[in-house]
Amino acid sequence: MTDKVSDRLVAALPGLDPAARVNRTAFEDRPAEWVDVLDESALQEQTPTRVEAGGVPVLLWRKEKGETWAIAATCPHLGGPLQAGTIAGDTVTCPWHGSVFCLRDGALIHGPATTSAPAYDVRVQNGRISVRARD
Numbered sequence: 001m002t003d004k005v006s007d008r009l010v011a012a013l014p015g016l017d018p019a020a021r022v023n024r025t026a027f028e029d030r031p032a033e034w035v036d037v038l039d040e041s042a043l044q045e046q047t048p049t050r051v052e053a054g055g056v057p058v059l060l061w062r063k064e065k066g067e068t069w070a071i072a073a074t075c076p077h078l079g080g081p082l083q084a085g086t087i088a089g090d091t092v093t094c095p096w097h098g099s100v101f102c103l104r105d106g107a108l109i110h111g112p113a114t115t116s117a118p119a120y121d122v123r124v125q126n127g128r129i130s131v132r133a134r135d
Helices: 003-012
Strands: 035-039 049-053 056-062 068-072 086-088 091-093 100-102 108-110 119-125 128-133
Touching (some): 035 049, 035 056, 056 128
Antiparallel strands (some): 035 128, 049 056, 056 068, 068 119, 086 091, 091 100, 119 128
16 A cells, blocks of 8 residues: 555544554455465365465465365555464464454454455365455
8 A cells, every 4th residue: 555545544544543544455356256375185174374376475275174264364454464363262462462363254243453354265176275255
């Protein structure tokens, strides 16, 4: 984001910390079509894994029984690496400032982030994991 865009955002929302107002995932070009991201055998259960989908960082999470979820790997608050966050149940906590997101759908549980993390549909075909942006 350019300084001019950031300055306009700050001016439009007076009284809030400027860093809290910027969604770090807002301008990502998330893939609308399926993008192959990883061999299924490379995704360990209960191990957050960062992959790239068309140049966009995505966090993959596989539960114990094989269900796989995907959300943005970048925290919308200040760009923290969610794959390095703490996982508890179906949530991930950003390691930088403690925002918590649901791994199932990216929903914001609590901030300081002010927006949810984008979520992705996941499919496995022929031993390959693919993702696409969820509507």
